[in-house]
Amino acid sequence: MKRFLLILFWSAITAAFIGPGTVTTAAKSGAGFGLSLLWALVFSTVACLALQEASARVTIATDQPLGGVIRTLFGRHRAVPGLVLSSVVLGCAAYEMGNILGAVAGLGLCLRFPTLWLTLATGLLAGLILWAGTTRTVARILGSLVAIMGVAFLTCAIQLKPPLTALLRNSFVPTFPSGAGILVLGLVGTTVVPYNLFLGSGLARGQTLNAARLGLVVAIPLGGVISLAILVTGSVMSGEFTFAGLAETLADRLGGWTATLFALGLFAAGLSSAITAPLAAALSYRGFMGHPQDERWRDTGGRYRLVWSAVLLFGLGFGLAGVPPIPAILLAQAFNGVMLPLVAVVLWISVNDRSIMGEKLLSGWASNVWLGICVLVTVLLGTTGVLRTVAHGLGYEAPQERTLLAVAGALAAGMSVPLLRRIRKSRLPRRRVCRH
8 A cells, every 4th residue: 555655645746747739749640650760759758757757756755845956966057956946846837738728629529618617627626636645645546637638548548459569670770760859859859848847856855766766667558658648649640639629539430439538638638737737846946946944945934935936827727828838838839949958957967066966976977878868858859949949939930940950969978078077076075065
């Protein structure tokens, strides 16, 4: 029972990265390229596991949330913690609108109620869950929503009976269909979301490393399997992707009950992310600004509730006003592109710093190789996202895929040498700076 509750607790991470954005990107990948991009989801799941483990390990080693560690590392350069904190909170607020609208889209596929009422009901439900429970209780509720998502999307995928050999081959043999490069990065970006690293760090406080690793090793691969099921489900659709179009295709292929099941899964994905985005913002803000003994920053404290309420109300307000989601989503992508590589680099440096990790929790060579690959991929992802956002904001067409990847690759190669030097220096023994 303890292990089950532990896995349920850490399933909050799964609930955080499987939202409407993941459903859209994975299903669109299946609709456009069949099963050929399954490997990208497998890679992104393993990358998410590596970065989340590093975030939890840093928190357990220092007894500080990730925000506190960043504040300590860059104490002389206050602009860096300020940039990270503002990016987390504003990014969560921008994504919150899409989360609420995604949940409403799921409800709208099977309920004939006005969109206004569905939006209000979704926002109210998310707010009540956040208000009534502690972080641990909310995390377990999110785990239950993950179970609903899993049953819904896995049932749809299994009923489609995809060839087992094609599933295995495309899951582990990378292929790059023409025009799929940006979509590959998009699949990684919907799984390795920067604010989730702060959420995972907040969940790790007070846990042992073995308990955190057990929860992560089960919960994150489970999320990866659900994402794979979404891609398989989307592969039956042809033409322009829409939620309604996919539901109609499933109904034609398998019966109306699968369309209802898909709608339920989409609602669970939207609602769970509508809860985790405000939760992650509050945990991040508490990590940067709060103090463990300050009553105002506890789970029921006024300042803590003020942060998640502001994020929730921002998303709800946009949803009720009927404002087009594109501007907010572009803003979130821009913040994501700046913050994800920065946080990944900070994590890589931190887990190699003896003054922070000590001897026992310092990263070994195998962990460093994989974290290095993850960091380089986040640089590629961040650079392409920022370039596309800037081009769109200026009214230009986004650069071609090859140009984007070439620029991002050059930046990643250019920063690798000084970063490796910094990591080598950080592994040298010196006075501990992060423990209280």
